Amino acid sequence: MILILKNRILKGVVTRHIEPGLVRELNSTGLKLKALIRKKFGKSLHIRQVDTGSCSGCESEIISTNNPIYDLQRFGVNFVASPRHADALLVTGPLSKNMLVALKSAYESMPEPKFVITLGDCALDGGLFKGSYYIEGPIKDILPVVLHIPGCPPSPLTIIKALLDLLQKEK
Amino acid sequence: MDCPELISEIKNKLPDFSALCVQEDYPDQVCIKVSPEIFKGACFTLHKMLASPVMMLFALDERNGLNKFVINCVFVSYRRRQWITVSTDILQESAYFDSLAKTIYSASLFEREIWEMFGIQARGNPDLRRLHLHDEVWPQENYPLRKDFQKVHEGNLGEYKFSRVEGRGVFEVAVGPVHAGIIGPGHFRFSVSGEPIINLETRLGFTHRGVEKLFEGKLYSQAINLSESVCGNSVFAHSLAFAQAAEKISGLVISAQVAYLRGIFLELERMYNHVNDIGGIAIDVGFSFPAAFASIIKEAILQLNDSLCASRYLKKVNLVGGVSVDIDSAKKYLLLCSLKNIKKDFNELVKILNDSVSFMDRVDTTGILKRKTAQDLGVVGLVGRASGISTDLRRYFPGVYEEAKFKMITQESGDVLARLKVRALEFFESCRLIEEFSEKLVTGGNIRVNPEQKGGSALGYVEGCRGPVLYWLKTDSAGVIQRAKIVDASFHNWQGLTFAVLGNIIPDFPVCNKSFNLSYSGNDL
Ligand code: SF4
Numbered sequence: 001m002i003l004i005l006k007n008r009i010l011k012g013v014v015t016r017h018i019e020p021g022l023v024r025e026l027n028s029t030g031l032k033l034k035a036l037i038r039k040k041f042g043k044s045l046h047i048r049q050v051d052t053g054s055c056s057g058c059e060s061e062i063i064s065t066n067n068p069i070y071d072l073q074r075f076g077v078n079f080v081a082s083p084r085h086a087d088a089l090l091v092t093g094p095l096s097k098n099m100l101v102a103l104k105s106a107y108e109s110m111p112e113p114k115f116v117i118t119l120g121d122c123a124l125d126g127g128l129f130k131g132s133y134y135i136e137g138p139i140k141d142i143l144p145v146v147l148h149i150p151g152c153p154p155s156p157l158t159i160i161k162a163l164l165d166l167l168q169k170e171k
Numbered sequence: 172m173d174c175p176e177l178i179s180e181i182k183n184k185l186p187d188f189s190a191l192c193v194q195e196d197y198p199d200q201v202c203i204k205v206s207p208e209i210f211k212g213a214c215f216t217l218h219k220m221l222a223s224p225v226m227m228l229f230a231l232d233e234r235n236g237l238n239k240f241v242i243n244c245v246f247v248s249y250r251r252r253q254w255i256t257v258s259t260d261i262l263q264e265s266a267y268f269d270s271l272a273k274t275i276y277s278a279s280l281f282e283r284e285i286w287e288m289f290g291i292q293a294r295g296n297p298d299l300r301r302l303h304l305h306d307e308v309w310p311q312e313n314y315p316l317r318k319d320f321q322k323v324h325e326g327n328l329g330e331y332k333f334s335r336v337e338g339r340g341v342f343e344v345a346v347g348p349v350h351a352g353i354i355g356p357g358h359f360r361f362s363v364s365g366e367p368i369i370n371l372e373t374r375l376g377f378t379h380r381g382v383e384k385l386f387e388g389k390l391y392s393q394a395i396n397l398s399e400s401v402c403g404n405s406v407f408a409h410s411l412a413f414a415q416a417a418e419k420i421s422g423l424v425i426s427a428q429v430a431y432l433r434g435i436f437l438e439l440e441r442m443y444n445h446v447n448d449i450g451g452i453a454i455d456v457g458f459s460f461p462a463a464f465a466s467i468i469k470e471a472i473l474q475l476n477d478s479l480c481a482s483r484y485l486k487k488v489n490l491v492g493g494v495s496v497d498i499d500s501a502k503k504y505l506l507l508c509s510l511k512n513i514k515k516d517f518n519e520l521v522k523i524l525n526d527s528v529s530f531m532d533r534v535d536t537t538g539i540l541k542r543k544t545a546q547d548l549g550v551v552g553l554v555g556r557a558s559g560i561s562t563d564l565r566r567y568f569p570g571v572y573e574e575a576k577f578k579m580i581t582q583e584s585g586d587v588l589a590r591l592k593v594r595a596l597e598f599f600e601s602c603r604l605i606e607e608f609s610e611k612l613v614t615g616g617n618i619r620v621n622p623e624q625k626g627g628s629a630l631g632y633v634e635g636c637r638g639p640v641l642y643w644l645k646t647d648s649a650g651v652i653q654r655a656k657i658v659d660a661s662f663h664n665w666q667g668l669t670f671a672v673l674g675n676i677i678p679d680f681p682v683c684n685k686s687f688n689l690s691y692s693g694n695d696l
Pocket of ligand 1 (some may be wrong): 053054055056057058081092093119120121122123127151153247403
């Protein structure tokens with residue numbers, strides 16, 4: 001307990017530990033994001049992530065957006081445990097045949113209004129796995145995708161910025 | 172004939188053993204060719220003699236031209252510092268071989284894989300359910316790794332049969348493939364009686380992407396990118412194992428500078444994974460402060476990677492014949508300074524965990540994988556070390572680790588705490604190794620050579636963060652890949668998890684699972 005307190009006090013707000021430029025960028029991006037989410041979704045945006053055969057690099061970066069340094073949650077974006085609680089589905093991976101049914105049923109169990117975001121080069125068109133015997137066509141042919149976040153994997157800051165861009169475009 | 176002592180040792184144990192030919196392809200690789208009749212006996216003898224699990228068992232389709240399939244079974248000998256392959260040819264008309272699984276458990280998953288991918292049956296294996304190609308979506312009698320496979324033809328679909336535990340009060344809990352967290356897909360089926368788990372069956376393969384087939388027909392330069400996308404948190408280990416195999420085939424010898432650089436990157440990868448897993452164990456028992464603390468340390472290492480080689484996950488760093496990034500004196504300074512801070516933070520993290528009685532209570536004696544069970548299953552790598560099995564490729568095939576006086580870390584108890592301790596101690600050891608390696612770096616050395624395009628086959632192996640990552644490659648004379656077999660440590664270790672959870676309660680499953688932290692994509696390929 002003492003150690004926790006000591007570290008809590010010594011460390012303070014950890015976002016300070018990264019380069020100042022990055023923090024400023026993050027804050028301005030994030031605050032805009034928060035304002036937009038307030039306007040469009042009431043209080044917060046809930047995202048459910050589905051891995052359709054990713055190498056887990058993309059997952060790792062999505063998790064990074066939630067670490068204390070990027071802390072996406074403070075801007076009102078939450079990752080939820082069930083598609084039934086979600087406004088958006090965040091899909092990674094090239095869509096392995098084995099995941100097709102699970103992906104569709106995750107989408108179907110979401111309440112309206114709902115939308116789909118794909119993340120990572122694999123999720124756009126299969127990426128490096130394009131043409132494999134076990135990959136089902138691009139995800140955008142199967143679900144209504146409104147945004148693709150490119151990268152292999154996209155960095156946490158790219159993810160946050162892309163979400164902001166999307167919300168600015170959506171009316 | 173090479174290796175007379177090895178052969179006579181086998182003969183002592185197995186009097187009617189005779190090899191068709193024995194080749195020492197590389198100083199660290201021996202291939203023993205035998206007839207199909209004695210394949211099983213020879214494998215069993217080596218398994219016992221070397222106390223080695225089946226590290227790899229795979230098929231090659233050489234019907235085109237040679238009219239046969241080849242089955243290779245690879246063992247490791249730590250004493251000889253060699254990989255020993257038992258190889259046999261089977262004619263295409265009789266596409267089967269005698270199953271090893273009844274006497275060597277670690278062969279069983281490989282046999283299932285050979286059956287679904289090549290249609291070669293391991294005769295006598297009681298369980299030939301498909302592993303990666305799910306019956307519900309992939310029709311029967313489509314064997315994608317056969318050379319003449321073009322596209323899938325229509326056929327019957329089926330259904331996977333889970334093993335059932337029946338009895339009064341026994342019920343099943345099915346979880347997945349989509350889980351609550353941000354994590355890969357897999358299906359777990361628990362049979363529970365009262366509170367304790369009495370059986371767990373995992374069904375994986377959800378992230379199967381046909382990786383091995385995609386390697387075929389590619390040149391090294393394209394294939395190395397693919398190897399980086401097999402398992403996203405072992406990017407460097409996978410590309411390194413691939414590069415090593417390709418370099419062996421081309422007869423390339425890498426410079427000392429490259430060996431040190433690779434050592435540094437490999438240890439950085441291990442560090443971010445270990446701290447990530449320690450954080451994961453904390454979060455899965457609901458202890459959020461250290462979990463957040465661990466994610467800060469992980470982020471610091473990822474950012475360090477980024478500033479060293481412009482990639483948070485060390486992508487595009489390895490090349491066949493060297494590396495693309497050098498560490499000059501400015502970068503070295505940055506590396507050592509960051510490392511000092513990271514080490515300090517990590518030290519605090521470990522202290523916080525050690526000091527928390529309630530945390531220790533949750534992890535101590537939870538999810539025990541007994542040493543005997545681990546040995547029987549052929550568990551490797553970190554999980555094996557936590558159960559008292561001394562297996563670490565860095566120790567037995569040391570290279571630059573030898574002069575750095577690498578210290579292997581093992582624990583005896585095999586519980587979540589043991590796996591946590593191995594991670595923590597290895598983290599410190601990795602810091603020390605990086606410091607040692609960076610001492611040896613010189614500036615302005617040549618860090619890459621172009622590989623020669625040659626035909627041949629070779630095995631590349633690396634101790635990744637979870638355990639051995641193995642790449643077996645075969646190329647034709649133009650350097651085009653004909654077959655790639657990949658085995659990530661996860662493939663061996665998932666079985667271990669199903670035994671470690673027995674007798675525990677379902678709420679402890681996440682923490683057991685996290686303490687193994689196995690890869691879905693590395694397993695499913
Ligand atoms: S886009 Fe890249 S990081 Fe993401 S899943 Fe695909 S290969 Fe992995």
